[in-house]
Every structure is written in C-alpha cells, then in structure tokens.
Amino acid sequence: MPDFFQNNTVTTFPEVAKIDFKSIHNKYFKVIVIQTTLLFVALFLVAFIINYKAVVILNFDVFWLYTLLSLAFITVLFLKVIGFKKRKYAVREKDISYKKGVLLQSLTTVPFNRIQHVEIDQGPIARYFGFVSLSVFTAGDSSDDLKVPGLLKEEAEQIKEFISTKIDG
Amino acid sequence: MDSTENFSQFRRQSKKGILVIYLNLIYTALKAFWLLLVIFLQKFSNISESTVFYIYLSVGGLLLFFLIRAFLIFKNFQFKIENQHFILEKGILKKTSTSIPFDRIQNINFKQNVIQQLINVHEVNIETAGSSKAEISIKALSFAEASALKDRVTIDVNAFKAEAKENKSPLLKVGLSALIKVSLTENHLQSLVLLFAILVGFYQQISEISNGLGKQEVLDNYIFKNSSALQSSVFLIIGLLLFLTIIAVVSSVVRVLLRHFNLRVYLKDNALEIYQGLITKKSIVLKKDKVQHITISHNPIKKKLGISFITFKQAVSGKVKKKQDKIIKIVGCKKEQIAIITNLLFPNEILEAEKKNFSNVYFKFRMYLRSIVFLVALNVLFVVSQLGIWIFLVNLILFPIVVFFVELQYRKRYYYFNENILVLNSGSIETHRTYLPFFKVQNIQLKQTILQANREVVDVVFQTASGKIKIPCISMESAQEIYNYTLFKVETSIKSWM
Structure with a gap:
C-alpha cells in the first residue's frame, strides 16, 4: 500500500479568525419571519381559546396576556432580525464551520474526518422558497452537532457531495 | 490462548445456562409483582381452600411455562465467530441475527452473580458504543470457554503469539484495607442522595399499588403522623441527622465493598482487564484505544491518604443516556499506580x-x-x-x-x-x-x-x-x-x- 504512509500534513494552522465566512441567502430571512409569525399566531389562538372557552379561569384581564404576547413577538422578531446577519458558514478543505447567535454567540467547527453522516432536510415553508438545511453528525452528543439552515438546494447538495468524497477519501 | 476452543461453528452456551435463564425469568417476574405477592400473603387466610388450589395450580403452571421458555431461549441462542465478526442468532418466535465486527466491540465484561458462582459459569457481555445495554449477553459459559472467547475477540489476529502470553501479576491491586479507606472517604452526601432516591422509588411503588386498593389514606396518615411528630422535637431532628449520617457512611461502605471488592487490574496487550465485585463478580476488558478521556479525582481526605480514583470514559451513542454501569472506575489508586496507567494510555x-x-x-x-x-x-x-x-x-x-x-x-x-x-x-x-x-x-x-x-x-x-x-x-x-x-x-x- 504505497499511499498508506502518505503524510498529509497541513503546513499552516487552520486559523479560525481568518476564515472567509459566507452569509445565509438573503431571501431566507422571509422564511424566518413567516415561521416566527406562525408560531405567535398559534400562541395568540391558544390565548384566545383559553379566554373564550374559559378553560382556565384567569384572575387578571386577558388584555395583559395579549400585551405580553405582543411584546414577546416583537422582541423575538427583533432578535431574529439582528441574528440573521450573524448566521454565517464556511466550508474549508478539511472542516465546516457555522456561526450564529446574538445574546449567546457560538462558533462550531466540525472536522470532516470526524463526520459520521450528512443530512439534508426541508421544512414546508423553506421548501416553498427552495431552501434546505444541512446537518452533519459526529459521534459526539448529536444535539450539539452542526446544522446550517437556509442553504439553497444545489449549494447544499454540492457541500454534501464534497464532504462525502472527503470522508471516503 | 486456548486452541481447543474453536468458535467457527455455531454453538450454544453451557447447558447450565438453562438454569440461569430460568432463575432470571423468575427473578424478573418477582421483581415486577412482589408487592402484589405481599398483599396476597397478608390476605392468605381469607381465601377459601378451592381457590388456594387454583392458585397453586396457576403458580405451578407459570413455573412450568418459565421452564419451557428458558429451554426454548437456550435452544435458540447460538453464536459463532466468522471473519473477525461475532455472530449471534437468537429469538424463539422473532428471530434476530446480530453481527458485530471485532473492531467495533468496546468492551467484553464477565459477570458472576451468586447463582452463576454456585454452578460455576460466567456471563459474558459484549458491548459496543451503540447502546447503553449490553448488545450481546451470553448467560452461561465455562471459564475456559469464556476466556477463550474473550481472547479471540480482544487479541489482534496479527499480534505475535509470544505477546499473547500475558504475565499474570496484576498491574494494580486494591486490598481490603485500602478499600475501606476509599469507602470512608467517599462523598457521603451523594450516597445518601442515592439511597434516598431508591427509597422514593420504593415509596412510589407502594403508593401506586395501595392507591389501587384504596389504602392511600392509611399511608398518607402514617407519613403525616410521623412528620408532625418530627416538628415537635428538636432532639428528634438532631437524632435524625446523626442517624442519617451513620446511614450515609454505612451505605457508602456497603456500596464500595459490593462493587469494588478484591479489585485487580491486569495489563494485557492493548487492553486493561479489571476484576472486581463481592457478590456479583465482574470483569471488564477495556481496550486502550477505545478510551476517549480519563479523569483522575480525589478529595482533601483522599489526598491526605494518597489515594484517588480514575474514571474512564468511552464512546456512547448520543441518544442513550449515560448509564452508571458504563462508566468504568478504578478506585483506590496510589500515585505510582496512576502514573502507570496514565503512562500506559498516553505513553511518553x-x-x-x-x-x-x-x-x-x-x-x-x-x-x-x-x-x-x-x-x-x-x-x-x-x-x-x-x-x-x-x-x-x-x-x-x-x-x-x-x-x-x-x-x-x-x-x-x-x-x-x-x-x-x-x-x-x-x-x-x-x-x-x-x-x-x-x-x-x-x-x-x-x-x-x-x-x-x-x-x-x-x-x-x-x-x-x-x-x-x-x-x-x-x-x-x-x-x-x-x-x-x-x-x-x-x-x-x-x-x-x-
């Protein structure tokens, strides 16, 4: 086996501060807004039904409940607007990184040679706009692996293909 | 390596396995229904003779059913080794066939509970990273068979035969006095919490069943009476605290002795073999490469005595909660022994x-x-x-x-x-x-x-x-x-x- 002892040294350190991050596609912002709105519409409906059908007897004016919900809606939407600009990803020769978060910022990097499998999935709203999310899984606690939402389908397929060849190779 | 043991053909476990499986079935049934049994025994005198006859009959029938079931489980349980894979076929009606490549096997444990010790067989558990429970559990093998199987699975086929001859002096041995030191310096608060958790579980089980029988009130009254008495006296509280402390210490001593009695660690090729246990004897084979990270811990008293414990962490699947069993611990290590183990895992x-x-x-x-x-x-x-x-x-x-x-x-x-x-x-x-x-x-x-x-x-x-x-x-x-x-x-x- 001649290539068994191949010395694939990385000559320079991968530098996280110098990664060229790509932003999520601008149109994906609509998906986020619609998703958040739908969630709060559902919450408002629940509040309305509770009040109307008197499921739970409220000992305060229902007006406050609506105000609270509206405030929550505005805050969440605001955070999502700022947060959208912070969502960034980068695929390098040997790893994939994703950045996100406003109040809690995080940057995750998964080296390709630790990836177990790659998944592409799509919610109903994202499908309408032609977006998918790409998830990679490692052997670690799977809840904390990397997921990049809001990729265009072709792009995600390309990345998946790229990672797959890297894993096999 | 015992060359007489050849695993290339399908084989069953030792015939004594039927007994082990049988008793295991009865034990599981008893564990699930012991409370009903207790209630039943209380009311035993009220039951008419003809009913008693039927009850004996059904118990007898049940025991017979378990025996047949145990026999069938035994009959349908076969395993073999084929090109570096461990293959197991089992199941009476629903047949399952499992195949595990050797390099995916994380550890092989031997276990001996009281019954298995009496009839001199060993339980062999083969674990992978995939699940929290042992993936393959062979209930009864003779020691020769079990160790031959272990050697076949752990020793690399390419390894030199000469190397396979292990030296039998343990790398590390923790005697009784050291173990007592360990147990006295445990985190007693933790022992108490553990004990308390068991008691709460116990209480829930009782209240669930007595609830069904309309006895909840009696139980609640009993507890209420006791708790109101508790408020009335400070002495009682102090007494209780003292009592709890003693309970905590005793329970940690018991826990440590039960689990780690006669702890020995051997080094074998690329694996550590850990033997321990008082009533249920256990041996664990821990492959060096499978260890993800280790933790060395001590507390101030342990430090004074110069002992610490090492915890080995292996890969677990993300979906399953970490089970206490999967965490492998060596307690009562002295400084030199820690040096040996760290040097073994991370040489130079x-x-x-x-x-x-x-x-x-x-x-x-x-x-x-x-x-x-x-x-x-x-x-x-x-x-x-x-x-x-x-x-x-x-x-x-x-x-x-x-x-x-x-x-x-x-x-x-x-x-x-x-x-x-x-x-x-x-x-x-x-x-x-x-x-x-x-x-x-x-x-x-x-x-x-x-x-x-x-x-x-x-x-x-x-x-x-x-x-x-x-x-x-x-x-x-x-x-x-x-x-x-x-x-x-x-x-x-x-x-x-x-």
Whole structure:
C-alpha cells in the first residue's frame, strides 16, 4: 500500500479568525419571519381559546396576556432580525464551520474526518422558497452537532457531495 | 490462548445456562409483582381452600411455562465467530441475527452473580458504543470457554503469539484495607442522595399499588403522623441527622465493598482487564484505544491518604443516556499506580512542566451572578411562603457557603496542555483532572454571551464521543489558539479515535 504512509500534513494552522465566512441567502430571512409569525399566531389562538372557552379561569384581564404576547413577538422578531446577519458558514478543505447567535454567540467547527453522516432536510415553508438545511453528525452528543439552515438546494447538495468524497477519501 | 476452543461453528452456551435463564425469568417476574405477592400473603387466610388450589395450580403452571421458555431461549441462542465478526442468532418466535465486527466491540465484561458462582459459569457481555445495554449477553459459559472467547475477540489476529502470553501479576491491586479507606472517604452526601432516591422509588411503588386498593389514606396518615411528630422535637431532628449520617457512611461502605471488592487490574496487550465485585463478580476488558478521556479525582481526605480514583470514559451513542454501569472506575489508586496507567494510555507524555492557565476573573463573576439570582429567587419564595422573619437567617448561612464554593471552584479551574494532550482541572471540594488527547475531539465550539463579549472572554466546548468538556471563560486570544491547534491535530490525525 504505497499511499498508506502518505503524510498529509497541513503546513499552516487552520486559523479560525481568518476564515472567509459566507452569509445565509438573503431571501431566507422571509422564511424566518413567516415561521416566527406562525408560531405567535398559534400562541395568540391558544390565548384566545383559553379566554373564550374559559378553560382556565384567569384572575387578571386577558388584555395583559395579549400585551405580553405582543411584546414577546416583537422582541423575538427583533432578535431574529439582528441574528440573521450573524448566521454565517464556511466550508474549508478539511472542516465546516457555522456561526450564529446574538445574546449567546457560538462558533462550531466540525472536522470532516470526524463526520459520521450528512443530512439534508426541508421544512414546508423553506421548501416553498427552495431552501434546505444541512446537518452533519459526529459521534459526539448529536444535539450539539452542526446544522446550517437556509442553504439553497444545489449549494447544499454540492457541500454534501464534497464532504462525502472527503470522508471516503 | 486456548486452541481447543474453536468458535467457527455455531454453538450454544453451557447447558447450565438453562438454569440461569430460568432463575432470571423468575427473578424478573418477582421483581415486577412482589408487592402484589405481599398483599396476597397478608390476605392468605381469607381465601377459601378451592381457590388456594387454583392458585397453586396457576403458580405451578407459570413455573412450568418459565421452564419451557428458558429451554426454548437456550435452544435458540447460538453464536459463532466468522471473519473477525461475532455472530449471534437468537429469538424463539422473532428471530434476530446480530453481527458485530471485532473492531467495533468496546468492551467484553464477565459477570458472576451468586447463582452463576454456585454452578460455576460466567456471563459474558459484549458491548459496543451503540447502546447503553449490553448488545450481546451470553448467560452461561465455562471459564475456559469464556476466556477463550474473550481472547479471540480482544487479541489482534496479527499480534505475535509470544505477546499473547500475558504475565499474570496484576498491574494494580486494591486490598481490603485500602478499600475501606476509599469507602470512608467517599462523598457521603451523594450516597445518601442515592439511597434516598431508591427509597422514593420504593415509596412510589407502594403508593401506586395501595392507591389501587384504596389504602392511600392509611399511608398518607402514617407519613403525616410521623412528620408532625418530627416538628415537635428538636432532639428528634438532631437524632435524625446523626442517624442519617451513620446511614450515609454505612451505605457508602456497603456500596464500595459490593462493587469494588478484591479489585485487580491486569495489563494485557492493548487492553486493561479489571476484576472486581463481592457478590456479583465482574470483569471488564477495556481496550486502550477505545478510551476517549480519563479523569483522575480525589478529595482533601483522599489526598491526605494518597489515594484517588480514575474514571474512564468511552464512546456512547448520543441518544442513550449515560448509564452508571458504563462508566468504568478504578478506585483506590496510589500515585505510582496512576502514573502507570496514565503512562500506559498516553505513553511518553510529559505534562508536569506545562504552564497552568487559569480562567478569566469573569468566571468568578459569572458564578457569583448566578448565585445571586438563585438567592434572590429563594428570598422571593420566602416572602411569598410567609414562613416568618427568622427564615431569612438562612441567608446568613448560605452566603458564606456560596463565597467559599465560588472561590474554591475558581481556584481549581485551570488547564494546561502539551503537544498531544489537554489537561483540565476542576472541582470544588473534590478535585477532578481530565486528560483529553486532542485527536479524540469530535467537534469544537466557541460560545460567548453578550456579557462575555464585553470582557472578551469565551467558553471553549470540546465535543467528544463520550460527552462535552468545557473550558470556561478564557481570553479570546488563547481560545482561538486552542481552537486552531485542536482542529490542526484532529485534521492531521490518522490514528483511529475509536
């Protein structure tokens, strides 16, 4: 086996501060807004039904409940607007990184040679706009692996293909 | 290696296995229905003779059914070894065939409970990273068979025969006196909590059943009476505390002795073999390469006595909760013994000379902030519950405790690393030192809250196959350095991490 002892040294350190991050596609912002709105519409409906059908007897004016919900809606939407600009990803020769978060910022990097499998999935709203999310899984606690939402389908397929060849190779 | 044992053909376990399976079935049934049995026995005198006859008949029928079932389970349980795979076929109606490649096997454990000891057979469990339960459990094998099987699975086929001849003197042996030292210096509070958890489970089981029989009131009354008596006397409380302390100490002694009695560790090729247990004897084969990281822990008293314990973490599947059983511990290690084990797992690594890096002061600040939030919430609770003014005195006790723990935790949080290994120190009263080889990291994360961003500090989270390891609140600069270095090590590593 001649290539068994191949010395694939990385000559320079991968530098996280110098990664060229790509932003999520601008149109994906609509998906986020619609998703958040739908969630709060559902919450408002629940509040309305509770009040109307008197499921739970409220000992305060229902007006406050609506105000609270509206405030929550505005805050969440605001955070999502700022947060959208912070969502960034980068695929390098040997790893994939994703950045996100406003109040809690995080940057995750998964080296390709630790990836177990790659998944592409799509919610109903994202499908309408032609977006998918790409998830990679490692052997670690799977809840904390990397997921990049809001990729265009072709792009995600390309990345998946790229990672797959890297894993096999 | 015993060459007479050949596993290339399908074979069953030892015939004695029928007995083991049979008793196991009865035991499981008893465990599920013991309370009904107790209630039944209480009312035994009220039952007419003809019914008693039917009851005997059905019990007899049940026992016979279990016997047949045990026989069928035995009959349909076959295993063999075929090109580096362990193959198992089992199931009476639903047939399952399992095949596990050798290099995916994480450990092989031998177990002997009382019955298995009496009839001199060994239970063999083969575990992979995939599940929390043993994937393959062979209930009864003779010792010769069991060790031959273990050797076939653990020893690399390419390894030299000469090397397979192991020297039989243990690498490490923990005697009874050392074990008693260990048990007396355990975390007794933890033992108490464990015991309490068992008792609560017990109570729930009783109340569930008595609820169904309309006896809930009696039980509640009983507890209420006892608790109101408790309030009436301070002496009783002090007595109770004393009693609890004794219970806690005794339960830790019992726990440690039961689990770790006659602990011996042998070194064999690329694996550690751990033997321990009083009533249920266990032996664990731990492959060196499968260990993700290890933690060496001690507390002040243990440190004085010069003993600590080592915890080995192996890969677990993300979906299953970590089971206590899967955590492999060697207790009562002396300094030299720790040196032997660390040197075995991480040969030729010199770490002592490395510079200790402490967390930023923000770490302390954050712990204080969290404690203050907790204290405020507690006081709000006090106000709401209207327990009287004296309850606020609790703050006077809690505050120094908080300060003590925060300062201690801050002082014990540091890390250092050499070329290959990261060492993390943490703990409050107990001290834990974790050794993590860089190449075992699965993915790495930087986390920063807004408050942290102002101070330019960041948490680094290493995700390994056996859980997260965190360095809290270090400067952005050093965090990025570690981040880059870890990625470099992982991406250039060709060693298998599992």
